[in-house]
């Protein structure tokens with residue numbers, strides 16, 4: 001077939017999950033536009049290059065997305081494919097979300113060697129590896145006895161750190177939490193034996209969704225990507241990001257937000273909505289002992305107002321103070337009096 005036009009260049013991180021996600025989008029685009037060639041530009045993100053202990057030091061926000069965004073802004077790529085949960089809650093000037101495709105499973109999943117039993121089934125004092133204050137807080141809420149330890153690396157590395165018993169010292173952690181969506185996309189279904197109900201661990205804003213991002217004035221790319229957009233999911237994740245933005249949070253904050261389509265809640269015969277939205281949010285103290293929570297349903301028309309109400313309600317409950325006090329995850333035996341001031345806040 002004659003390729004007539006310039007290729008579509010997709011920027012992605014190099015990690016295995018990022019590549020899989022970029023290629024999912026590339027394949028979908030090439031189905032839509034069979035005459036266009038798809039090229040990939042693999043980019044090391046600042047988060048991937050940083051090997052020191054604390055990612056917080058090099059600047060929390062957008063660590064995994066910034067270098068991709070720069071490539072798109074510089075015209076070195078037409079679009080970037082991100083895990084939506086890694087994107088800053090506020091769009092970078094000059095860039096726009098061109099499409100949010102249908103979302104995968106939003107839940108977190110517990111990984112243990114036993115492969116069963118859930119959070120309640122972990123042995124007393126188990127060492128749980130996570131670098132997410134959101135996950136740490138909710139695990140500690142359910143199981144105040146466990147010890148949280150930082151864990152670094154991509155999905156494959158984290159699995160190994162829990163499951164690999166062959167090393168000299170055995171595994172470094174008894175458990176970790178990973179997003180179901182990432183595990184499934186990576187073909188690791190056999191590890192998804194303990195998905196955690198969202199009531200127990202509410203996910204991060206955007207979890208399980210992809211964000212396809214391009215220059216906001218690039219109408220060619222915006223138009224090409226439009227068929228990949230699921231407008232219900234796009235509305236839902238937009239609401240989730242608005243809550244995080246309203247709280248001045250980022251992906252290192254102990255904030256959970258989930259917005260999902262539910263059947264219309266109105267009994268009125270005049271109701272023509274195909275669905276409404278349920279918006280749940282939590283802001284937590286690092287140790288999970290304080291949890292501010294909201295749970296509302298809204299028609300599509302009311303959603304914007306309910307997002308604002310949710311932010312206001314959380315702020316009225318002192319969410320800002322709770323977030324300002326959060327210095328990352330409570331590493332080790334903070335309950336036994338050691339200050340939990342390791343100031344570690346690492347992207348999930």
Ligand SMILES: NCc1[nH]cc(CCC(=O)O)c1CC(=O)O
Nearest residue numbers: 083178179181182207208209348
């Ligand atoms: N920065 C890590 C990251 N970003 C997106 C995912 C998983 C896929 C998703 O939630 O969409 C992960 C790994 C994890 O949290 O398990």
